Every structure is written in structure tokens, then in C-alpha cells.
Amino acid sequence: MAPDGLTQDQLARAMGVSRLTVNEIINDRRTITAEMALRLEAVTRVSAAMWLNLQRMVDLHRAKASLAEIVPGLRPITAKREFVEAAGEPELEDF
16 A cells, blocks of 8 residues: 555554455455445545545446447447536435
8 A cells, every 4th residue: 555655454454344355455356335435435535436436447447348349239229318417426415
């Protein structure tokens, strides 16, 4: 955990999880869930949304790679839609 000189053990203790859990996340054998993102936010001061977005980007990258030969052959079945970007992140209370 180079930037702050943290060990996996220190991070695990701070988050209240096992060192194995942290090791599996770091070594890409476990994904970051919403619960884990909240724990990471609490101890790293990096937002849970950022942690989840990082996981989402990893998931999308893997899906694109695994479907690289399939997706080009798929064709739309609905009309084209225009999407408007949201002004900001929705708050939990919005749901």
C-alpha cells in the first residue's frame, strides 16, 4: 500500500476485516462491494462512490474483453435514445 506506507494488516485492522479479505481485494480475487466501499471510505478518505466506480470500470473492462467477438454482432432492437447526464451523485435519501 505504497502511497501511505500502510501494510495489508494495518488496513484490515482499520477496516475491521481480515487481512485475507484485504489481500484478496488487492490481488484481484475479490470485488469491492458497497459495504467494502463504505469501509474503505471511512479509513482512506476516498469516497465510497469512487471505490465503486473503480470496481465498475474494472468489471466493464473485463466484460468488454470477454465479449469482444460477440458484441459487434449484436444489433439494436429499440429506437436511439438521448441520455442526459445527471447533475450529481444521488444521495441515499433519494432512493
